[in-house]
Each structure stands twice: as C-alpha cells, then as structure tokens.
Amino acid sequence: xxxxxxxxxxxxxxLSAEEITTILDAAAxxxxxxxxxxxKVPSLRGKTLVxxxxxxxxxxxxxxxxxxxxxxxxxxxxxxxxxxxxxxxxLKDTAKNLEALHAxxxxxxxxxxxxxxxxxxxxxxxxxxxxDGAHEHPTQALLDTxxxxxxxxxxxxxxxxxxxxxxxxRVARSNIHALLKLGARVTLVGPSTLVPRVFxxxxxxxxxxxxxxxxxxxxxxxxxxxxERQRKxxxxxxxxxxxxxxxxxxxxxxxxxxxxxxxxxxxxxxVEIDSEIADSARSVILDQVTNGLAVxxxxxxxxxxxxxxxx
Amino acid sequence: MPxxxSPTANLILDAAAxxxxxxxIAHEIIERNPDLDKIVLAGIPSRGVQVAQKLAANIxxxxxxxxxxxxxxxxxxxDDLRLRNKLSPIEVSQLPHDLAGRTIILVDDVLxxxxxxxxxMDAIASFGRPARIQLAALIDRGHRELPIRADxxxxxxxxxxxxxxxxxxxxxxxxxxxxxxxxx
Numbered sequence: 001x002x003x004x005x006x007x008x009x010x011x012x013x014x015l016s017a018e019e020i021t022t023i024l025d026a027a028a029x030x031x032x033x034x035x036x037x038x039x040k041v042p043s044l045r046g047k048t049l050v051x052x053x054x055x056x057x058x059x060x061x062x063x064x065x066x067x068x069x070x071x072x073x074x075x076x077x078x079x080x081x082x083x084x085x086x087x088x089x090x091l092k093d094t095a096k097n098l099e100a101l102h103a104x105x106x107x108x109x110x111x112x113x114x115x116x117x118x119x120x121x122x123x124x125x126x127x128x129x130x131x132d133g134a135h136e137h138p139t140q141a142l143l144d145t146x147x148x149x150x151x152x153x154x155x156x157x158x159x160x161x162x163x164x165x166x167x168x169x170r171v172a173r174s175n176i177h178a179l180l181k182l183g184a185r186v187t188l189v190g191p192s193t194l195v196p197r198v199f200x201x202x203x204x205x206x207x208x209x210x211x212x213x214x215x216x217x218x219x220x221x222x223x224x225x226x227x228e229r230q231r232k233x234x235x236x237x238x239x240x241x242x243x244x245x246x247x248x249x250x251x252x253x254x255x256x257x258x259x260x261x262x263x264x265x266x267x268x269x270x271v272e273i274d275s276e277i278a279d280s281a282r283s284v285i286l287d288q289v290t291n292g293l294a295v296x297x298x299x300x301x302x303x304x305x306x307x308x309x310x311x
Numbered sequence: 312m313p314x315x316x317s318p319t320a321n322l323i324l325d326a327a328a329x330x331x332x333x334x335x336i337a338h339e340i341i342e343r344n345p346d347l348d349k350i351v352l353a354g355i356p357s358r359g360v361q362v363a364q365k366l367a368a369n370i371x372x373x374x375x376x377x378x379x380x381x382x383x384x385x386x387x388x389x390d391d392l393r394l395r396n397k398l399s400p401i402e403v404s405q406l407p408h409d410l411a412g413r414t415i416i417l418v419d420d421v422l423x424x425x426x427x428x429x430x431x432m433d434a435i436a437s438f439g440r441p442a443r444i445q446l447a448a449l450i451d452r453g454h455r456e457l458p459i460r461a462d463x464x465x466x467x468x469x470x471x472x473x474x475x476x477x478x479x480x481x482x483x484x485x486x487x488x489x490x491x492x493x494x495x
Contacts, residue, residue, distance in 0.1 A: 003398060003399075004398050022400075025400065025401070026400075026401045028403050029384060029386075029387070029401040029402060029403045029404070030387075030401075032403050032404055032405075033387070033437075036437050036438050037437065037438055037439045038436070038437035038438075039437075040437070041387035041388060041434075041437065042387075042388060042390075042433070043386075043387045043388070043389075043392060044392070071387075298401075301387070301392075301401075302398060304392065305392045305398045306398065
C-alpha cells in the first residue's frame with residue numbers, strides 16, 4: 001500500500017491505480033470497525049466536517065455524516081435552502097466563511113462540474129467531492145469497486161456493464177475511470193441518445209442492445225432513470241425503456257449464476273430493474289450502502305491525515 | 312532491501328538470538344497464564360504480527376495446544392494524525408468476538424514511547440472488555456513518554472533518542488530475521 005498524500009478527493013480521473021487500492025484497503029479496515037462493540041474510533045476527534053450540499057441528497061449526505069460521527073468528528077450540515085447562497089453569496093465567499101469557522105473538511109455536492117476543484121484550490125480545508133454536476137462522484141465509484149472486489153476477490157479481468165442514463169451520470173464517469181484503472185473491461189448499455197458512441201474514446205465498449213452482453217458480464221451496474229427530469233426527448237416512455245433496457249426476470253435469468261447486480265439507488269422498481277430481482281440473492285444493492293460508509297470513513301481519514309499540521 | 316539495512320548499522324540480534332529470546336518469552340507467558348485457552352496474542356502491524364506468530368508457534372510447540380492469534384491495528388486510534396510525515400497503511404483488526412474473560416497479550420516488535428501501546432489499548436476497549444491486557448515486546452529501547460511497561464521483553468536495548476532500531480523478518484522483508492541498531 002502506497003502512502004496517501006492528497007488533502008482533497010476531487011475525482012477518480014486524477015488518481016493512480018495504487019491510490020485507489022490504498023483507499024479500498026483502508027476501507028476494509030474501517031468496515032471492520034462496524035463489527036466492533038463500540039463502532040467509533042477517535043481519528044478525527046476535534047476536527048469539524050461541513051456537509052455542504054447545494055444539490056439535494058439524502059443518502060450521500062447521511063452516509064458522510066455517519067462516517068464523520070464514526071471517526072469522532074463534529075458535523076455541520078448546510079443545504080442549499082439554508083445557506084446564504086440563496087441570498088446571492090458566492091460559493092467562494094460561503095466557503096471562506098466556513099473556513100473562518102475552522103472547518104477542517106468540506107464535503108461538497110454541487111450542480112456545477114468543477115465546483116469542488118474550485119474550492120480545493122482556494123481553501124486549506126480538505127475538499128471531498130460528493131458529486132459535481134455531470135462530472136464525477138468519486139465516493140460512489142469507490143464504494144462500487146469496493147463491493148465488486150469484496151464479492152469477486154478482484155477487479156482486473158472482470159467484465160462490467162453499466163446500463164442506463166450514462167450521458168448525464170457522474171456515477172458512470174467515476175465508475176468508468178475506476179474500473180479501467182483497475183483493469184476491468186467496461187461496456188456501456190443504453191439508448192443511443194443516452195449512451196453516445198463518443199464514450200468509446202474513454203476506452204470502453206458501447207452497445208445499444210442489452211441482450212448482447214447479458215451472458216458475458218460479471219457485474220451489471222444499473223443507473224437510475226431520472227424520470228423526474230422528464231427526459232422525453234431521450235426516450236419515448238418508461239415502458240419502452242423497461243422493455244428495451246430494463247433488467248427483467250427473463251434477462252436476469254440469462255446472466256451468469258454468480259453475476260452481481262448493483263444499483264447506486266434510489267431504485268425505480270419495475271423501471272430499470274424488476275422488483276423481485278432487486279431483492280434477489282445476486283443483488284448487492286444494500287451491501288453497497290454498508291460499504292459506502294466504510295469507504296467514506298477511509299476517504300475522510302486519508303484526506304484529513306494528509307493535511308499539513310496547522311502551526 | 313539491503314542486508315544490513317544501513318551501512319552504519321550494528322547487528323544486535325541474529326535469527327538464533329531472536330529465536331532464543333522468543334522461546335524464553337513463550338515460557339514466561341505459559342508460566343503466568345495457566346489457562347492458555349483464555350489468551351489471545353494480538354500483534355500490532357506490521358512486524359508485531361510476525362512476533363506474535365512466532366510466539367504462538369513456540370507456545371504450541373511447548374504445550375502441544377493451539378493459541379489464538381489476533382491483529383490489532385492502531386492507526387485509527389493514534390493521537391498524532393497530522394503530526395506524522397506520512398500515513399502508514401491501515402490493516403484490518405481481528406480479535407475474538409467476545410473478549411469477556413480473555414487475556415489479550417499485545418505484541419510489538421519495538422517498545423519506544425509507549426504511544427502505540429496506548430493506542431492499542433484504546434482500540435481493544437472498543438472491541439469489548441477483556442479480563443486483562445499484557446504487553447510483550449521483542450526490543451525495549453526505553454524513552455517512554457507514558458506510564459507503560461512491558462510484561463515480557465526479548466532484549467532491553469539502551470539507545471539514544473534519535474538512534475534508529477531496525478527489526479527485519481524473513482517472511483515480510485525477505486532477509487534473515489535480525490535486529491539492528493544505527494551507530495551513534
């Protein structure tokens with residue numbers, strides 16, 4: 001395991017395979033903490049973490065919050081509606097104010113790509129990207145790869161299909177970077193409007209027919225169809241999406257017996273995945289949630305630990 | 312990995328001397344813990360784990376019954392997260408599910424400030440409440456910063472505070488088991 005030197009986690013793209021492995025190995029140690037009688041360690045005692053979520057999120061924010069509690073940090077939650085951003089304050093000024101309050105770690109969810117990098121370059125605090133626009137969502141990719149490695153024992157050589165709304169998905173981008181760096185083969189699946197061929201430049205395969213790949217893949221990662229955004233221009237109807245790309249019972253039956261079924265949540269039962277399949281033994285959707293906590297503890301620990309001491 | 316670890320290091324213990332020291336500690340552990348089923352030899356990564364394995368093998372050879380091994384990683388319990396130059400790797404801790412009535416013997420390669428031992432005791436407390444905790448170290452080099460002493464010591468090694476001590480094990484370092492000390 002190589003030493004970790006970054007104060008921030010902004011994306012997977014800039015990480016080396018060794019750095020990703022360092023996080024996954026540390027996450028394994030932090031996962032063990034959850035099995036102890038006292039599920040809390042003092043690593044970040046006296047440190048303050050600010051959950052700064054300009055875009056709404058419940059599960060990611062809660063996961064970071066619980067991770068910070070387990071590391072004994074103090075946590076403040078700020079959402080878009082409670083922050084002065086609605087009063088016209090700029091992102092930089094809000095963040096400078098957080099730093100003036102001695103925030104050591106800022107977890108940022110923002111609708112603009114590059115928002116986390118913007119802050120990281122201007123503040124001494126550790127900045128953790130919890131999703132920036134359609135750019136990256138590094139901790140989601142880390143918990144996905146952690147789950148695959150835990151269940152399959154390896155990443156290299158596996159064939160992973162990512163299915164659904166790839167075009168606007170930061171989860172997909174971060175996953176593609178992580179999986180390719182660790183030596184997996186990645187196939188993107190979805191309608192041509194949501195999975196354009198241009199993604200092939202990242203080093204992945206693209207197909208618009210899910211039935212072609214079912215028998216060959218070791219992992220299917222189903223992304224949520226963000227139907228609340230009314231993407232009528234991208235596919236005609238939810239029913240048609242389900243019939244062409246949904247993981248139905250019939251399709252699930254053609255997967256390898258030991259194939260993993262993953263989903264970052266929240267799932268649309270009956271749209272991208274059949275309800276019974278989501279609850280089946282091959283589904284690791286809830287393992288992903290548990291592992292997310294361990295991965296986020298590891299990320300907070302490593303980034304806070306790599307900060308220079310305040311003198 | 313060079314052997315010796317540095318051109319200016321003196322050999323303190325060779326493989327045979329380490330074996331003798333650990334065999335003696337094994338006898339002392341047996342003497343002080345008549346109920347060997349209750350003990351857990353918990354190594355502190357990385358090389359404390361090696362010492363614990365060697366101690367367990369010695370005890371098993373003498374008493375003809377197995378001894379439970381554990382690993383106690385202290386990184387998360389240290390009080391100097393930002394004072395160190397680099398973060399050392401974290402390993403997965405492994406201790407029995409129920410510590411009630413057990414005797415945990417913490418095993419480290421070098422006992423120095425005592426801060427690692429303090430962190431290990433804190434870590435154990437988060438797993439449960441053992442009946443007692445004892446401490447074994449292959450080398451005690453002095454310079455304690457906390458009120459901690461070892462129950463079992465392989466060798467007391469007087470050092471100056473800046474003098475480096477190296478412990479090497481065949482299994483992890485690829486060179487013969489040995490202990491070295493930098494010349495002053």
